[in-house]
Amino acid sequence: MTAITAHSRPVFRFAPSPNGYLHLGHAASALINRAMARRHGGRFLLRIEDIDLGRTRQSFVDAIYEDLAWLGLEWEEPILQQSSRLDAYEKAAGRLSELGLLYPCFASRAEINEAAVRMKSGLDPDGARIYPGLHRDLPADVASGRIAAGESFAMRLKMARAVQLLGEKAGAVLSFDEIDCEDGPRSVSLDPLRWGDVVLQRKDVPTSYHLAVVVDDAYQAVTHVVRGQDLQPATAIHRLLQELLGYPAPVYHHHGLVRDALGRKLSKSDASTSLRSLREAGWSPADVIEKLGLEDLH
Numbered sequence: 001m002t003a004i005t006a007h008s009r010p011v012f013r014f015a016p017s018p019n020g021y022l023h024l025g026h027a028a029s030a031l032i033n034r035a036m037a038r039r040h041g042g043r044f045l046l047r048i049e050d051i052d053l054g055r056t057r058q059s060f061v062d063a064i065y066e067d068l069a070w071l072g073l074e075w076e077e078p079i080l081q082q083s084s085r086l087d088a089y090e091k092a093a094g095r096l097s098e099l100g101l102l103y104p105c106f107a108s109r110a111e112i113n114e115a116a117v118r119m120k121s122g123l124d125p126d127g128a129r130i131y132p133g134l135h136r137d138l139p140a141d142v143a144s145g146r147i148a149a150g151e152s153f154a155m156r157l158k159m160a161r162a163v164q165l166l167g168e169k170a171g172a173v174l175s176f177d178e179i180d181c182e183d184g185p186r187s188v189s190l191d192p193l194r195w196g197d198v199v200l201q202r203k204d205v206p207t208s209y210h211l212a213v214v215v216d217d218a219y220q221a222v223t224h225v226v227r228g229q230d231l232q233p234a235t236a237i238h239r240l241l242q243e244l245l246g247y248p249a250p251v252y253h254h255h256g257l258v259r260d261a262l263g264r265k266l267s268k269s270d271a272s273t274s275l276r277s278l279r280e281a282g283w284s285p286a287d288v289i290e291k292l293g294l295e296d297l298h
């Protein structure tokens with residue numbers, strides 16, 4: 001756990017991806033972040049996670065600022081945009097590569113799916129088939145020949161090797177500290193192996209969510225990661241990468257998800273719960289807070 005000295009204030013962040021309008025779930029996450037930052041005397045940062053260059057729109061970035069300001073949130077400037085940090089992600093990937101932990105995978109999504117079904121790969125915590133290891137053991141000269149020929153490739157993590165490399169440190173990696181709003185930290189166990197060889201650099205951009213989030217949480221000295229429960233399993237990958245890259249471990253709070261009437265997680269593609277449409281329908285920020293049952297946080 002990161003030591004918080006008397007001189008350093010805790011750092012919290014809300015990190016939305018601008019590929020749609022924020023909905024009630026984002027409002028909950030941002031408000032819980034701010035409330036916890038206040039309670040801990042911490043700073044509150046906003047980070048724009050815009051590495052998905054194909055789906056990011058400037059209009060969604062502008063809408064994030066507008067919707068959060070409407071909710072009454074304030075954040076520190078300058079705001080970090082991940083699209084300006086590609087060099088930092090390359091550098092971090094380079095360090096993992098030097099450790100012999102990355103390899104190129106040239107396979108298409110369809111080829112990977114076909115192989116995963118044929119090889120009866122298990123499911124990862126998100127319910128996707130685990131990468132069946134297709135190109136893990138390509139001879140180096142074959143891989144470099146394909147790269148030289150201009151084939152596109154993703155870089156994947158040799159997960160088993162990474163866990164093995166950490167050896168006795170793995171005890172620390174395989175858990176993280178979860179704090180609740182009221183209670184102190186409790187240790188949660190993790191198993192990064194359940195994710196298989198995750199992509200750390202995509203074919204179209206030299207990072208993936210997992211790499212970028214870990215590099216930037218360290219860069220911004222984030223001490224408290226507050227986000228939805230759906231991201232809790234991914235914390236296994238994040239803790240592993242933090243250890244491999246020599247970054248400190250933040251503490252985490254994974255809050256419950258806002259669900260629709262049918263119990264489904266809210267989606268950006270359903271306009272009816274976007275903060276924008278609720279605002280247009282006459283909702284006030286207080287109505288949002290009441291709907292989320294977060295009155296006590298204020």
Ligand code: GLU
Pocket residue numbers: 015016017049213226227231
């Ligand atoms: N950008 C991610 C999202 O919008 C959140 C990342 C995080 O909080 O770790 O789902």
